[in-house]
Amino acid sequence: MNSKVVLAAAAMLxxxxxxxxxxxxxxxxxxxxxxxxxxxxxxxxxxxxxKVEAPSLQQDDSAWxxxxxxxxxxxxxxxxxxxxxVASLRExxxxxxxxxxxxxxxxxxxxxxxxxxxDPDLYLQYxxxxxxxxxxxxxxxxNRQLEEMDALIARAEQEGGVxxxxxxxxxxxxxxxxxxxxxxxxxHPELQTEQQTEEYTPAP
Numbered sequence: 001m002n003s004k005v006v007l008a009a010a011a012m013l014x015x016x017x018x019x020x021x022x023x024x025x026x027x028x029x030x031x032x033x034x035x036x037x038x039x040x041x042x043x044x045x046x047x048x049x050x051k052v053e054a055p056s057l058q059q060d061d062s063a064w065x066x067x068x069x070x071x072x073x074x075x076x077x078x079x080x081x082x083x084x085x086v087a088s089l090r091e092x093x094x095x096x097x098x099x100x101x102x103x104x105x106x107x108x109x110x111x112x113x114x115x116x117x118x119d120p121d122l123y124l125q126y127x128x129x130x131x132x133x134x135x136x137x138x139x140x141x142x143n144r145q146l147e148e149m150d151a152l153i154a155r156a157e158q159e160g161g162v163x164x165x166x167x168x169x170x171x172x173x174x175x176x177x178x179x180x181x182x183x184x185x186x187x188h189p190e191l192q193t194e195q196q197t198e199e200y201t202p203a204p
Contacts, residue, residue: 132191135184139191142181149174 110130116122153170156162162170185191 132188135188136191139181139184142177146174146178146181149177 110126110133112123112126116126149170153167153174156167156170
């Protein structure tokens, strides 16, 4: 009698579940139809994925930077000077550079008079004369040096004996000196008088 009652109750329950699923659009609730998970004997409900800690999106990486800062720097190869450069420097120190021009003797300087020392205006005129003399001396020396450089460059172009780099260096120095002289003459046209300068025509 009891088994018949249990079977009847179970049939009614199944019928009620079917009616509910049909009224819900033909899709039963996943909780009602999902099969029970079968685990092997002795295995708990905790899985390996649940034991792995998820990485933090705001992980502090300052420790990593500290470790990188403590790493030793790679060794750099020791710098070795060129033997030819060392020999050239030693020769220049002991015997000087043969390309160095001789030092010119300093001209005697005009000393101020007592009147110029006592009068500020007269002393200012004295200083202007001294400066003008320096400019004139530079122009005269530049003219002589330019003539010598032009002659050396022309001979090197005809006879050879020097490399193209050395010849180009000579032309560059000659052009620099000519530009300095022309700039000084443009700033002080009075230096172009025959009494203060020597005539020089640049080589083409």
